[in-house]
Amino acid sequence: MSRMFMFDEAQQLIDNFELSHPPGFAMYMALLSSARNHRNFILSEKVLDRMKKLFPKNKQGLIAGSVLLCNTYSSVGEDEQAKEARLKQLHQIGKNKIVGITWTAPKGEVVRFKTHDNSHPQSKEIYVEIAQGMAKESYLITKKNKNLERTMSRSSTSKGLIAGSVLLCNTYSSVGEDEQAKEVRLKQLHQIGKNKIVGITWTAPKGEVVRFKAHDNSHPQSKEIYVEVARMSVELKENGHQYDSRWITREINDDENIESILCSHSEKLAIALNFIQQPIQNVIQVTKNLRICGDCQLIAKLRQRPIIIRDANRFHHFDTSGQCSCQEHF
Missing domain, CATH: 1.10.10 (Arc Repressor Mutant, subunit A)
Incomplete structure (x- = not known):
């Protein structure tokens, strides 16, 4: 369930399970692993803290959980937090961790390796093969x-x-x-040639069609729209979202950064206008003449508002669980 980005549902399932059963370490590890896969370090921190309270004697398991948290920090570029968490957890849990060993038997005779191993007679050839x-x-x-x-x-x-x-x-x-x-x-x-098509997004929160392009300031409520976009950005980052430069299709100017560009995409502005003009739980519908970026997926879950976007390729239905009908084929 958590691997499908349904974190709230997964946590609820664990809570219900624990009403009549003792806590299961494997369930928490599955949730922690999924949080790592989705680069959600906020959830990873919460899950590991709960594991430490519920399973204080499972030192090896907590070390494995600590490794997953460090991997999550590293995946979003938080190398200092990864280093700090690693040192903190090793100090609290202890340094007597199990050494990783791999066994294989290519010619019927079992051979074992540990990390950076040079004990095998063919070590030189092994590392050459890896490099190749x-x-x-x-x-x-x-x-x-x-x-x-x-x-x-x-x-x-x-x-x-x-x-x-x-x-x-x-x-x-x-x-x-x-x-x-x-x-x-x-x-x-x-x-x-530079005569490329300008990306335009249309929406009609109150029945009147409104259109936006990137960094648009033409709407009478532009000031409120950008305030709402900033509010959405804060909510996204608080829930572990990391802005991805892959969705940027042009050069970044000196006075810009990844977040400022993605937050000014025309579809973001259209969604923000819907939140302002239609605060009730209606479905948000927008249309864009080019491909959308995959940066809007989590908004539907955080705000509990279904969002339907028609772009140049397909319909995208973002439901309140954070899933998209396109299965992330943006």
């Missing part, structure tokens, strides 16, 4: 991206090429290749 595998994986990623570049170069549709260029840049950014993402963006815009 890593190089091959990096090559395959680059090759896939180059294939995408060649496919785009053969296309005759400028609109499709712009969309493809955005996806290619997102692919590079997702593996940390920010310089390649920048180079491709500049190259494709030069080849295709």
Whole structure:
């Protein structure tokens, strides 16, 4: 359940279970693991604190939970908190942790390894093989991206090429290749031309159609809209949300950051207007002429308001559990 982003439901299930059963350590580990997968460090902290109170004698299990919390911090760039949590937990739980051991028997004889092991007679060849595998994986990623570049170069549709260029840049950014993402963006815009389609979002919270573009200030309630967007951003971050640069399709100026750009997307402004003009629990409906980013998913859950967005590819129905009908195919 928690792996489907249904954290509240998962916690309620655990609470109901504990009304007639003793607490189950495995249930908390499953919830903690899912929080790590979704990079929700706020929930990870709460779950681990509860585990420490319920299972104070399960030191090895708490060490494993501590590792998951540290991984969660690292996944959102909080390296200092990861380091602090690691030192704190090891001090509280104790340093006598179990060493990770892996066994294998490629020729019928069991061989065991620990991390950074050099005890095997073929250690040199083993590390060479690992290095070659890593190089091959990096090559395959680059090759896939180059294939995408060649496919785009053969296309005759400028609109499709712009969309493809955005996806290619997102692919590079997702593996940390920010310089390649920048180079491709500049190259494709030069080849295709800069007359790209402006993203527009439409909505009609009170029956009258209103349209927004990114960083729009034309609406009479613009000041209130940006205040509402800022309020949504605070709620998102308080619940462990981390703004993702993959949803940015242009260069970041000196006076901007990832959050300020994503919070000014036209669909965010349209959603904020709906919250202002329709505070009752109605379904929010908006339409966008381009692809939406995946940054609006958690808003529906936090505000308990279903949101339906029609973009250039499909309908997205964000329900109050935080799930989208597209299964995250943004």
